[in-house]
Amino acid sequence: xxxxxxxxxxxxxxxxxxxxxxxxxxxxxxxxxxxxxxxxxxxxxxxxxxxxxxxxxxxxxxxxxxxxxxxxxxxxxxxxxxxxxxxxxxxxxxxxxxxxxxxxxxxxxxxxxxxxxxxxxxxxxxxxxxxxxxxxxxxxxxxxxxxxxxxxxxxxxxxxxxxxxxxxxxxxxxxxxxxxxxxxxxxxxxxxxxxxxxxxxxxxxxxxxxxxxxxxxxxxxxxxxxxxxxxxxxxxxxxxxxxxxxxxxxxxxxxxxxxxxxxxxxx
Amino acid sequence: xxxxxxxxxxxxxxxxxxxxxxxxxxxxxxxxxxxxxxxxxxxxxxxxxxxxxxxxxxxxxxxxxxxxxxxxxxxxxxxxxxxxxxxxxxxxxxxxxxxxxxxxxxxxxxxxxxxxxxxxxxxxxxxxxxxxxxxxxxxxxxxxxxxxxxxxxxxxxxxxxxxxxxxxxxxxxxxxxxxxxxxxxxxxxxxxxxxxxxxxxxxxxxxxxxxxxxxxxxxxxxxxxxxxxxxxxxxxxxxxxxxxxxxxxxxxxxxxxxxxxxxxxxxxxxxxxxxxxxxxxxxxxxxxxxxxxxxxxxxxxxxxxxxxxxxxxxxxx
Numbered sequence: 003x004x005x006x007x008x009x010x011x012x013x014x015x016x017x018x019x020x021x022x023x024x025x026x027x028x029x030x031x032x033x034x035x036x037x038x039x040x041x042x043x044x045x046x047x048x049x050x051x052x053x054x055x056x057x058x059x060x061x062x063x064x065x066x067x068x069x070x071x072x073x074x075x076x077x078x079x080x081x082x083x084x085x086x087x088x089x090x091x092x093x094x095x096x097x098x099x100x101x102x103x104x105x106x107x108x109x110x111x112x113x114x115x116x117x118x119x120x121x122x123x124x125x126x127x128x129x130x131x132x133x134x135x136x137x138x139x140x141x142x143x144x145x146x147x148x149x150x151x152x153x154x155x156x157x158x159x160x161x162x163x164x165x166x167x168x169x170x171x172x173x174x175x176x177x178x179x180x181x182x183x184x185x186x187x188x189x190x191x192x193x194x195x196x197x198x199x200x201x202x203x204x205x206x207x208x209x210x211x212x213x214x215x216x217x218x219x220x221x222x223x224x225x226x227x228x229x230x231x232x233x234x235x236x237x238x239x240x241x242x243x244x245x246x247x248x249x250x251x252x253x254x255x256x257x258x259x260x261x262x263x264x265x266x267x268x269x
Numbered sequence: 270x271x272x273x274x275x276x277x278x279x280x281x282x283x284x285x286x287x288x289x290x291x292x293x294x295x296x297x298x299x300x301x302x303x304x305x306x307x308x309x310x311x312x313x314x315x316x317x318x319x320x321x322x323x324x325x326x327x328x329x330x331x332x333x334x335x336x337x338x339x340x341x342x343x344x345x346x347x348x349x350x351x352x353x354x355x356x357x358x359x360x361x362x363x364x365x366x367x368x369x370x371x372x373x374x375x376x377x378x379x380x381x382x383x384x385x386x387x388x389x390x391x392x393x394x395x396x397x398x399x400x401x402x403x404x405x406x407x408x409x410x411x412x413x414x415x416x417x418x419x420x421x422x423x424x425x426x427x428x429x430x431x432x433x434x435x436x437x438x439x440x441x442x443x444x445x446x447x448x449x450x451x452x453x454x455x456x457x458x459x460x461x462x463x464x465x466x467x468x469x470x471x472x473x474x475x476x477x478x479x480x481x482x483x484x485x486x487x488x489x490x491x492x493x494x495x496x497x498x499x500x501x502x503x504x505x506x507x508x509x510x511x512x513x514x515x516x517x518x519x520x521x522x523x524x525x526x527x528x529x530x531x532x533x534x535x536x537x538x539x540x541x542x543x544x545x546x547x548x549x550x551x552x553x554x555x556x557x558x559x560x561x562x563x564x565x566x567x568x569x570x571x572x573x574x575x576x577x578x579x580x581x582x583x584x585x586x
Contacts, residue, residue: 009485010396012389012499019393022386022466023405026412029423029463032433036426044426045433085307092303099297105304112315116524116568118541119561122548123318126325126558129335149315152307203414210416213526213541217548227418234422234531246419257414261407 030250037243044240054244064245067229070140071209074225077144079204082151086204087159087197089152091189094163112150120150121217128218138220146218147208154207155200158264162196195263202260206253326558334552344559365543365560372540373567375454376522379461380469383518384511386462387469391510392503394470395477406474413467421531424460425451428532452534460528461518468517476510477503516575520568540564 036044040051058064089109093102112120128142170192174184212227219228226249233242326344328336346352351362394405412420427433428450435447450456480503488498504511526541533539538546540560547557 007489009482009489010392012392012495012503015389015393018386018389019405022390022470023408025463026409026466029427030412030415030420032427033419033423045431045436081310085310088303089307092300096296096300099300105308108308108311108316111311114568114572115319116520116541116564118524118526118544119322119565120315120318122544122557122561123322124314125548126321126554127314127318130321133335145310145314149311152311206414210414210418212416212418213545217545227416230422231418231527234425238426242422246416246422250415250419253415254411257411 033243034247034250037240037247039240042240044238044243054240055248057241058244058248061241063224063229064226067224067226070223071226074140074143074147075205075208078147078151078208079155079201081144081148082204082208083155083159083197083201085148086152086155086200087193090156090159090163090196094160095166095168109156110153113153117213121214124214125217140220140223142220143215143218143223146214147211150211150214151204151208155204158199158203158260159193159196162193162199166192199260199263202256202263206256206260209249209256210253322558322561325555326562328555330553330555332552334548334554336554341555344553344555347556348559348563368538368543369540369563371454371537372523372525375457375461375539376519376525378458379465379522380515380518382458382462383466383469384515387466387473387514388507388511391470391473391477394474395480402478406471409467409470417464418527418531420464421460421527424463425531428456428459451532452536454533454537456532457525457529457537457539460532461522461525464525464528465518465521468521469514472513472517473507473510476507476513480506512575516571520571523567523571524564 033044036047037054038050038052039047040049040053041047086109089105093106093109096102124142124146128146131142132138166189170188171184174188175181179187210227211225212231215225215228216231219225224232226245230242230245230249233239233245325336327340327342329339329341329343331337347362348365349362350359351364352359390409394402394409397405429435430447430449430451432451434450435444438444439447450459484502484506485498488502493501523539524541525539526545529537529539529542533542535542541564544557544560544564547553547560551557
């Protein structure tokens, strides 16, 4: 009758764990469910409908914001991933050299400073540049986003590199492959899962950013999260739920790709 | 270090040394070129802005935003003391000090709350079979990668007066008037825990996963109770994870902007909102810069603590 004594068990811990899982997902699920509600209310369910999605797609503001968000995320994730890949190649699989830890600290700098500080600091610099040169445009936003996508892309690429031994590259070199050929024929193909994972994270953090974008964005550069923030301030509508759901699904798809690519690594 | 070119290598060992030198130099150059673009862009648009902020914090505010290039310590003075407009006497400026201490208090409270919820969760995950662990970790991490604004909005819908919680309680007849949580410190507190709980669970899990079961077994053999095992064995062993988790929740909590903005309704300000307002409607960039630097000083202090005590724990990410 006596159950086997479980060394690891602690009273109440499993309940708390399940509660946390519930608490993390219940609000999000509520939001998603009520985006399909055929009613103005976000708490009283009447009938399933895609009405709010149609309204969101018809909304010019949302369409424009989506276009800007995607453009911004593509450009910054593209450059962020390239720079992160290069930096990862220079900081892994080597004996520690002078300045390596400094380089490491600089790359991770955007993660260590509170976002609001980065946001107002970028605003100050860009305002100064705008004043001096008169140049305006979305380029500033792209620069600001590229900066903080680099450390996110860097992490999985670095992890992937550290899992790769140098043996294959050494074998290629032994067979007289020149360094560039070794890189493109051996290192790079092996590194692709890491690069894809990094690009996904870079894309997601750019797509989801609020604070830096809020401060740096000029007129007409409203991204989807900024649009949502403005809409929430004006009042809660199921249309916000619909747009939010679309953005959530987009993030989850990219993060799921990240996890799938990462998983392959351990096999 | 470069060998003079006129010395022609005579022996094989010299040739080898020479080749090694050339190889080392080439590697050094490659490394430099690889690092350059990333470091330059972060340096120019990540680090340089911070020095601009430092400079701005010592200037006077411009009338329409921006700054006037006149040296002034007003921004820092204004943060701590208030000058009486009639008799020029100085008194402590409680308005900003209270916003600052509220931020620290709320962030600290949320860190404790996240620890109380996160520790059992991380422990439970670590005690699961390996294949289930990954799935649990995925579920805990996923909200972190979704939009913070949207998650906060979801929380807002739930806790407001006409929200699910209040409706359910009223329908059940437990209360007859909605409990007002939204736009209070409690709302911000709940929102902060909700936002940053994954940050707590991940490092805790990383240190609990490595827990040596034999130590627990030994403690039970010596007639320790479950509670004793928890407080005397598990908690001390998980200390690096606890420190890392607390830092990872405290720092973003302290600088939070979205959570107090939406759930505090702009009335219950935190330092992040105070800074943002200076660059918006208040048009006092120097004061905003000074507040940002004060915030950063507190964050650096916390990070220093982390490096001293918790860096041996798992790195997040």
